[in-house]
Amino acid sequence: MSLVKFSNSQPNLFDYFFNQEALNGLNKNYSRTNTTIPLVNVSENTDGFSIEMAVPGFKKEDFKIELDNGILTILSEKEIKNQDENADNYTIKEYSYQSFKRSFTLSDSIEQEKINASYTDGILKVFVPKKEEAKPKPVKVIEVS
Numbered sequence: 001m002s003l004v005k006f007s008n009s010q011p012n013l014f015d016y017f018f019n020q021e022a023l024n025g026l027n028k029n030y031s032r033t034n035t036t037i038p039l040v041n042v043s044e045n046t047d048g049f050s051i052e053m054a055v056p057g058f059k060k061e062d063f064k065i066e067l068d069n070g071i072l073t074i075l076s077e078k079e080i081k082n083q084d085e086n087a088d089n090y091t092i093k094e095y096s097y098q099s100f101k102r103s104f105t106l107s108d109s110i111e112q113e114k115i116n117a118s119y120t121d122g123i124l125k126v127f128v129p130k131k132e133e134a135k136p137k138p139v140k141v142i143e144v145s
Contacts, residue, residue, distance in 0.1 A: 056122030
């Protein structure tokens with residue numbers, strides 16, 4: 001007699017329900033938090049670094065940008081409430097929180113006092129300027145005499 005390994009190609013709905021929903025359902029009594037890490041583009045030019053972060057659906061007041069010991073931190077936490085907040089006879093009313101936090105280590109060649117940020121059309125842009133001594137110098141041509 002030989003042993004045959006059984007492979008079930010069809011997912012068992014019973015197993016799927018208890019493996020997925022039972023584990024996820026344990027947290028249903030707590031507040032729902034949606035923590036995502038937004039995608040970031042970082043580019044460098046002669047004047048500094050540009051950090052662009054795709055964060056649609058936010059307002060500029062939702063962001064907090066901090067600089068502490070050479071670490072630039074961009075974070076946001078906002079509460080999303082259901083549309084019908086005035087309904088008194090609701091059966092379930094769930095609150096949701098959306099948050100993220102991204103940190104960047106800055107070098108000593110950064111002009112920390114001149115960092116600025118703007119938010120338009122779902123894109124947060126943070127400009128991190130370089131100090132004058134860190135900017136590339138033009139090529140100096142030395143004449144031979």
